């Protein structure tokens with residue numbers, strides 16, 4: 001009693017449990033991923049806040065893992081670290097050169113931010129999960145034939161740095177290592193953020209893929225990874241891969257379904273933004289926010305490591321497919337694949353609108369709104385969307401994300 005009282009007095013930590021999922025973990029890769037997360041999101045590093053010893057310790061850990069993976073560093077940087085201003089710490093940049101020889105070989109970048117909030121918020125899902133996937137992809141993926149691989153662990157993604165020049169990914173694109181030259185030399189970027197969380201059973205083995213729709217060629221590669229025997233209803237867009245015990249579902253959604261907030265307008269949420277603004281094709285992967293988002297309950301024991309292991313394998317297949325493409329990808333900032341977005345959301349909204357399969361803690365009002373959403377989605381002709389149809393799909397998507405994170409007032413959208 002006394003201990004509890006003094007602990008809460010020292011820091012405002014909610015006493016809600018971490019909601020462990022008893023998710024199975026069996027494979028060696030999943031255990032390896034868990035070891036990375038347990039270190040990076042362990043109490044000693046206290047949340048890896050930029051400019052703190054914990055952030056530096058995380059950078060040291062990444063440096064050691066990059067070295068073990070045989071990654072090169074850029075001579076212009078003299079090591080993996082690219083320092084940020086104001087003593088915030090480093091971006092960490094590792095290189096795996098293409099096996100084939102060629103002049104002006106393009107780059108493929110796989111990136112994830114490694115900083116978090118600190119002050120007892122340890123950031124397992126956000127974003128040790130994605131950094132663990134980054135490390136294991138760097139370790140296990142052999143050099144590609146036609147593209148150099150860049151593995152980048154960005155610093156300073158979290159507030160107050162997000163959407164400022166100090167944000168690690170923004171600093172990277174504004175100060176590209178001379179070996180890369182210009183953003184136009186980067187064929188495509190894959191950004192991962194929040195890759196291990198689970199809150200709703202139907203999404204247990206699902207991650208979302210957004211942004212690739214702005215590049216027709218990258219989107220084609222994403223869709224080619226489709227496997228039609230997916231189990232989440234019968235959307236032809238659902239793609240699968242397997243770890244030893246977990247199937248993976250990768251669900252394409254349009255970036256505007258994540259970014260367009262009612263009353264607020266467009267807001268970017270991760271490291272893809274700096275690349276989008278330079279017209280670099282990108283794919284943003286995320287399993288989305290859970291109720292543990294930015295809370296002290298975002299802890300290593302709540303993550304789905306087997307799904308993360310499956311993601312490592314899926315990423316490798318995707319990168320090998322992208323490596324076949326020798327022509328530069330096009331990029332059209334306003335491009336969307338509305339019919340595919342509808343196909344992705346229809347089964348989710350249908351499940352979320354039913355009492356038996358609803359998202360935990362859905363209020364009566366939200367359930368009623370979702371039933372109307374679901375009926376509208378079923379009657380919609382996705383081949384000819386009006387501006388109002390696009391707006392409504394955005395509101396439905398935000399309602400789902402709101403419920404999945406257990407934010408208040410989700411019926412308002």
Ligand SMILES: [Zn+2]
Pocket residue numbers: 126158294
């Ligand atoms: Zn965050």
